[in-house]
Amino acid sequence: xxxxxxxxxxxxxxxxxxxxxxxxxxxxxxxxxxxxxxxxxxxxxxxxxxxxxxxxxxxxxxxxxxxxxxxxxxxxxxxxxxxxxxxxxxxxxxxxxxxxxxxxxxxxxxxx
Numbered sequence: 001x002x003x004x005x006x007x008x009x010x011x012x013x014x015x016x017x018x019x020x021x022x023x024x025x026x027x028x029x030x031x032x033x034x035x036x037x038x039x040x041x042x043x044x045x046x047x048x049x050x051x052x053x054x055x056x057x058x059x060x061x062x063x064x065x066x067x068x069x070x071x072x073x074x075x076x077x078x079x080x081x082x083x084x085x086x087x088x089x090x091x092x093x094x095x096x097x098x099x100x101x102x103x104x105x106x107x108x109x110x111x112x
Contacts, residue, residue: 001028011107012040017049020057028057032064042074042110046103053084058091065097074110078103 001018014035020028036043045061053061061077068075076098080088088094100106 003031008044008103009107011042011044011110013044013046013103015046015049019052019054020050020060021052021054022056025054025056025060028060029063032060033067036064036067036073036075037071040073042076043068044075044103044106044110045077046079046106047077047084048079048081050084051081053087058087058093061097062093074112076100076106076110078106 001016001020001024004015004017006013006015012035014032016028018024032045045064065075078100079102080099085094085099088097088099093099098106098109100109
């Protein structure tokens with residue numbers, strides 16, 4: 001799993017690439033929790049290049065979202081591939097994780 005950071009309309013965007021599964025969950029957890037807790041007012045994760053999320057990966061995403069909420073920070077996901085979106089939908093996490101169709105919608109959701 002790789003991470004690329006950028007800023008769009010003043011919003012920090014982290015693009016994630018690769019699988020989020022049991023073999024990458026610890027790396028993802030460490031990286032995302034550090035970035036959620038670093039003082040940013042909000043954060044968007046762009047999952048366009050994530051082709052698989054396991055239950056361990058969902059746990060990382062939920063933990064990141066919960067950490068952001070506990071700190072009063074915005075958090076949203078966007079650009080989920082069909083298989084990833086299906087896993088989140090079946091798990092009932094679409095609204096919990098603030099999943100949006102694209103970066104613009106995720107920025108608006110994270111700012112709300």
